[in-house]
Amino acid sequence: EPSSTSTTVAADLLVVANRLPVDRVVNDDGSTEWRASPGGLVSALAPVMRKNEGAWIGWPGDTGTEVEPFENDGIALVPVALSDQEYAEFYEGFSNDTLWPLYHDLVAKPSFRREWWDSYVTVNQRFADAAAANAAEGATVWVQDYQLQLVPQMLRELRPDLRIGFYLHIPFPPAELFSQLPWRRQVLEGLLGADLVGFQLSGAAQNFVRLVRQRVGHKTHRDTVYLPDGRVVRARAFPISIDTEGFEELARSEPVETRAAEIRRELGNPSTVFLGIDRLDYTKGIYARLRAFSELIADGELDVEDAVFVQVATPSRERVDQYRRLRDDIDRLVGRINGDLGRIGRPAISYLHSSFPREEMAALYRAADVMVVTPFRDGMNLVAKEYVACRFHEDGALVLSEFAGAADELRQAYLVNPYDINGMKATMMQAHRAEPKELSKRMRAMRKTVTENDVAHWASTFLDSLALDRDAHDKQTRP
Numbered sequence: 001e002p003s004s005t006s007t008t009v010a011a012d013l014l015v016v017a018n019r020l021p022v023d024r025v026v027n028d029d030g031s032t033e034w035r036a037s038p039g040g041l042v043s044a045l046a047p048v049m050r051k052n053e054g055a056w057i058g059w060p061g062d063t064g065t066e067v068e069p070f071e072n073d074g075i076a077l078v079p080v081a082l083s084d085q086e087y088a089e090f091y092e093g094f095s096n097d098t099l100w101p102l103y104h105d106l107v108a109k110p111s112f113r114r115e116w117w118d119s120y121v122t123v124n125q126r127f128a129d130a131a132a133a134n135a136a137e138g139a140t141v142w143v144q145d146y147q148l149q150l151v152p153q154m155l156r157e158l159r160p161d162l163r164i165g166f167y168l169h170i171p172f173p174p175a176e177l178f179s180q181l182p183w184r185r186q187v188l189e190g191l192l193g194a195d196l197v198g199f200q201l202s203g204a205a206q207n208f209v210r211l212v213r214q215r216v217g218h219k220t221h222r223d224t225v226y227l228p229d230g231r232v233v234r235a236r237a238f239p240i241s242i243d244t245e246g247f248e249e250l251a252r253s254e255p256v257e258t259r260a261a262e263i264r265r266e267l268g269n270p271s272t273v274f275l276g277i278d279r280l281d282y283t284k285g286i287y288a289r290l291r292a293f294s295e296l297i298a299d300g301e302l303d304v305e306d307a308v309f310v311q312v313a314t315p316s317r318e319r320v321d322q323y324r325r326l327r328d329d330i331d332r333l334v335g336r337i338n339g340d341l342g343r344i345g346r347p348a349i350s351y352l353h354s355s356f357p358r359e360e361m362a363a364l365y366r367a368a369d370v371m372v373v374t375p376f377r378d379g380m381n382l383v384a385k386e387y388v389a390c391r392f393h394e395d396g397a398l399v400l401s402e403f404a405g406a407a408d409e410l411r412q413a414y415l416v417n418p419y420d421i422n423g424m425k426a427t428m429m430q431a432h433r434a435e436p437k438e439l440s441k442r443m444r445a446m447r448k449t450v451t452e453n454d455v456a457h458w459a460s461t462f463l464d465s466l467a468l469d470r471d472a473h474d475k476q477t478r479p
């Protein structure tokens with residue numbers, strides 16, 4: 001059984017997230033190195049934490065090894081270890097085979113397993129213990145995402161002096177779906193340990209408040225929950241964003257410009273490059289999107305001499321059944337499409353199953369004429385915002401699913417229903433054929449949104465709201 005770490009830091013601001021911003025990777029020769037972790041959470045929070053001198057509590061991404069707290073890139077990191085069994089039950093099981101599909105509209109069928117729940121409780125307690133041990137008196141602790149929904153309540157029990165915020169990066173489902181969860185009440189009570197519960201969209205915050213009223217029986221009014229002990233909990237929307245300036249700067253840099261040109265050359269200088277970049281996840285709608293594109297070629301609307309679809313799929317949760325099946329399905333589909341429709345040196349789809357550093361992503365964004373982001377359900381989708389940040393020439397088209405949180409803000413994207421293949425085909429063609437003037441009008445508006453609402457703005461709005469409520473509360477309780 002791994003125990004919590006021995007050395008502690010006394011931080012005034014702590015982030016508690018399932019993953020540390022870096023993963024521990026053991027190479028074939030036995031040496032180890034730290035690599036940037038996948039996913040939107042880390043790419044959003046890392047720049048915030050570098051600026052704030054806080055501590056980050058999280059799992060180092062492998063199992064069994066105990067690692068002492070250390071510093072990386074200006075952030076104090078406090079590793080929390082998971083055993084092999086916990087990796088299977090807490091991470092792959094309850095987090096990613098129960099909560100993940102349940103919170104994403106049941107795009108896949110969730111498994112409800114009692115031993116997975118037990119492991120979820122144990123691991124959440126370990127994270128709460130680690131946060132309690134590393135927080136200074138009166139510190140602010142910001143707990144992240146669906147893997148750690150019980151931590152706020154556990155932490156409050158250990159350390160009532162702390163100010164606790166929670167942020168959910170993924171959607172929060174409507175009561176009709178959430179209510180399937182056998183442990184629904186425990187999860188709601190876990191979240192209510194926080195002073196402020198943040199969501200991507202206001203609809204999610206409303207789902208939460210409604211469930212608290214129905215299932216826990218607390219009094220609520222608008223965004224506020226009134227607990228019997230006099231404490232209040234607020235539930236509000238804080239749409240997450242990216243380091244817009246950082247991305248734009250990278251996209252403007254000479255090496256990225258050179259690389260973008262090289263990518264287009266290597267693709268055979270097609271007139272249109274379509275691009276998809278996703279974690280390989282069944283919520284992302286990769287299969288339907290590639291089918292839509294291949295039909296456009298088969299129908300004669302597009303020609304492989306002229307158009308190519310670059311799909312980057314970042315490996316993710318590879319031992320979970322649904323993910324393994326998805327990978328096989330996509331391998332087969334890409335093989336079939338390229339076999340049927342490609343020509344020598346001209347595949348219809350250029351498929352990459354790997355992850356790339358930020359520089360290469362920026363080069364891909366710069367090289368792409370049409371960015372296609374078509375999840376069936378997505379909390380936000382930062383790839384859509386990254387594309388916009390990189391298009392400083394105000395060109396390029398964004399095709400975006402209505403079911404991505406980002407669609408609420410990026411209204412000028414070419415919006416699609418990812419379940420409607422003909423609709424997606426028509427909209428992809430509309431984006432492909434659009435006049436430069438039309439594209440720049442849309443891109444300019446979206447760039448304004450992403451520039452004004454960057455990740456620093458997201459974090460400060462959340463943290464200010466958390467602090468403000470505390471000041472108001474202190475005034476009320478202290479005569």
Ligand code: F6P
Nearest residue numbers: 019038039040041145169316317
């Ligand atoms: O943003 C959603 C999220 O699940 C994060 O919590 C997570 O870190 C990221 O996607 C990547 O997934 P994983 O940590 O399971 O590899």
